[in-house]
Amino acid sequence: MVYIKKGSAILIGSIFLSIGINAFLTPYEVLDGGIIGLSLISYYLFQLKIGLMIIVLSIPIFILAWYKYKNYFYNSLHGLLISSIVIDILKPLRDFIRIDPILSSIFGGIFVGLGIGIMLRFETSTGGTDLLAQFIADKININVGVIIFIIDAHVIGLGGLLISKESLILSVTTIIFGGITTSFITSWHR
Numbered sequence: 001m002v003y004i005k006k007g008s009a010i011l012i013g014s015i016f017l018s019i020g021i022n023a024f025l026t027p028y029e030v031l032d033g034g035i036i037g038l039s040l041i042s043y044y045l046f047q048l049k050i051g052l053m054i055i056v057l058s059i060p061i062f063i064l065a066w067y068k069y070k071n072y073f074y075n076s077l078h079g080l081l082i083s084s085i086v087i088d089i090l091k092p093l094r095d096f097i098r099i100d101p102i103l104s105s106i107f108g109g110i111f112v113g114l115g116i117g118i119m120l121r122f123e124t125s126t127g128g129t130d131l132l133a134q135f136i137a138d139k140i141n142i143n144v145g146v147i148i149f150i151i152d153a154h155v156i157g158l159g160g161l162l163i164s165k166e167s168l169i170l171s172v173t174t175i176i177f178g179g180i181t182t183s184f185i186t187s188w189h190r
Contacts, residue, residue: 007078009122013115014083015090017126020111020178021050022093024104031159031171032112032178033152035061035128041159044167051084058127065131072131079119080127101170109174113145113181120144120186129155145183149175 021036029044031037039053058080065073099107119125125134133147152175160168 006075006122006124009118010079010082010124011086013079013117013119013124014086014126015115016111016118017083017115018086018090019093020108020113020115021087022090023097024108024111025174026050026094027098028101028104028170029163029167030101030105030108030174031156031163031167032108033129033155033175034133034148036112036126037152037155037159037171041155041162044163049088051086051088054084054087054126054128055080058131061129061132062127065127065135069135072134075124076127076131079124083115083119083126101166102173105170105173106177109177109179110181112174113178114185116148116178117145117182117185120182121188143183144186145179148182149179152179 021032021040024030025032025040026043031040035054035057036050038057039048039050042048042053043050062073062077062080065076097104116126120134125131129148129151133144133151136142136147137144156168156171156175159171
């Protein structure tokens with residue numbers, strides 16, 4: 001029963017995450033933070049596949065998990081692979097929805113936050129900096145959403161330099177709503 005719940009959380013979380021990225025973030029070159037944000041930067045600058053880049057950029061963190069946190073490694077590997085595949089499969093959503101850029105950033109943040117939050121509630125994640133943030137949260141007893149927010153701020157700052165000022169402003173909106181949503185989902189009483 002635990003595997004069914006965890007598998008369902010990974011699939012549902014991956015779908016929310018993918019909708020947020022493909023339908024709301026990529027049409028306006030908006031960034032999320034962490035490994036996803038770095039993957040979006042590689043997509044905007046070099047047209048590399050977002051899901052594939054998430055896997056490639058997560059390798060160092062998964063090596064750390066293998067040696068130091070095997071439980072996290074096993075719990076997040078499925079989330080990483082499934083969410084990355086779903087992101088690339090749902091690529092057609094990139095041309096499907098067109099709304100105001102600020103609203104798109106808000107909805108993108110909410111959908112990404114829902115996806116990440118659902119996975120974290122079931123002790124899995126997409127890996128990447130979400131996994132790194134979970135390690136840190138366990139060690140210093142701070143809400144994982146706050147740590148994700150801090151990491152995300154650094155990534156979107158880099159994106160603002162490489163993409164545009166408009167991207168930076170929209171991305172700030174996204175990580176605020178993503179961080180709030182992740183915090184709400186992970187701290188909501190079960």
